[in-house]
Amino acid sequence: MYLRIGVQEKPFDVGKEVRSLRESSRQIGGIATFLGVVREINDDDAVSNLFLEHYPGMTESQIEEIIRSAGERWPVLAATVLHRVGNLAPNEEIVFTCIGSRHRGDAFAACEFIMDYLKTRASFWKKEKTRAGSRWLTTRDSDIKAAERWTDDH
Amino acid sequence: MIRVVLFASLREQLGTGATEVTDDVRCISDLVEALSRQHGKVWRVTLHSENVRVAVNKSLVQGDHHIMDGDEVAFFPPVTGG
Numbered sequence: 014m015y016l017r018i019g020v021q022e023k024p025f026d027v028g029k030e031v032r033s034l035r036e037s038s039r040q041i042g043g044i045a046t047f048l049g050v051v052r053e054i055n056d057d058d059a060v061s062n063l064f065l066e067h068y069p070g071m072t073e074s075q076i077e078e079i080i081r082s083a084g085e086r087w088p089v090l091a092a093t094v095l096h097r098v099g100n101l102a103p104n105e106e107i108v109f110t111c112i113g114s115r116h117r118g119d120a121f122a123a124c125e126f127i128m129d130y131l132k133t134r135a136s137f138w139k140k141e142k143t144r145a146g147s148r149w150l151t152t153r154d155s156d157i158k159a160a161e162r163w164t165d166d167h
Numbered sequence: 168m169i170r171v172v173l174f175a176s177l178r179e180q181l182g183t184g185a186t187e188v189t190d191d192v193r194c195i196s197d198l199v200e201a202l203s204r205q206h207g208k209v210w211r212v213t214l215h216s217e218n219v220r221v222a223v224n225k226s227l228v229q230g231d232h233h234i235m236d237g238d239e240v241a242f243f244p245p246v247t248g249g
Contacts, residue, residue, distance in 0.1 A: 049249060065248070066175055068241060071225035096248065108249055128249060136222075137248025138175035149176040150247040 015091035018076050022099040034091045041090050043117035045124040049108035051101050058143040065098040068136040079130040087119040133160040174243035194231045
């Protein structure tokens with residue numbers, strides 16, 4: 014399985030990443046991608062800067078664990094998860110998830126699962142700067158609910 | 168020696184990202200007491216507050232987990248990535 018995990022300050026090249034993943038296996042029939050972007054307005058305030066912190070070593074292992082869990086649920090042939098840290102401005106990319114599978118249904122599901130788990134199970138912390146000052150963000154209930162739906166028995 | 172690392176709001180509240188404890192400590196609660204003796208009571212209050220997560224050697228643990236000489240113990244708030 015093609016597996017690429019990165020936690021980095023520098024931006025990533027989405028086109029190059031999709032191409033590398035696509036060329037990793039001729040079995041791939043569908044690729045689903047998600048690109049997360051810094052919102053300018055969060056909770057009604059204008060955000061001028063977003064700072065992201067992680068726990069080197071632990072964060073990367075958690076991402077790998079999340080991808081492996083997705084691989085146990087759906088036939089994933091290739092996976093890339095890149096997450097930025099440091100200072101980011103509105104409209105910059107934060108996170109990129111790209112999944113290759115034989116069919117689109119599995120690729121979409123695995124991509125969504127990985128994003129839901131990344132939000133609640135990987136060691137990243139966000140601090141945003143607004144005109145009123147800086148604040149560390151707290152986990153959203155909607156993110157917890159989104160992750161919990163995958164553990165419901167279907 | 169136990170290496171202690173702090174992240175995000177906890178790092179800012181306690182004014183440091185890393186410290187060390189050389190006292191003989193066997194579990195997380197011993198460690199928090201030792202930190203409190205070294206750096207002040209604010210450490211006990213902050214590290215015992217609700218929603219503080221703990222990892223030993225980069226794996227999440229629950230409750231008053233045991234620790235050994237050479238371990239790295241991390242304290243941090245709930246995650247907000249993605």
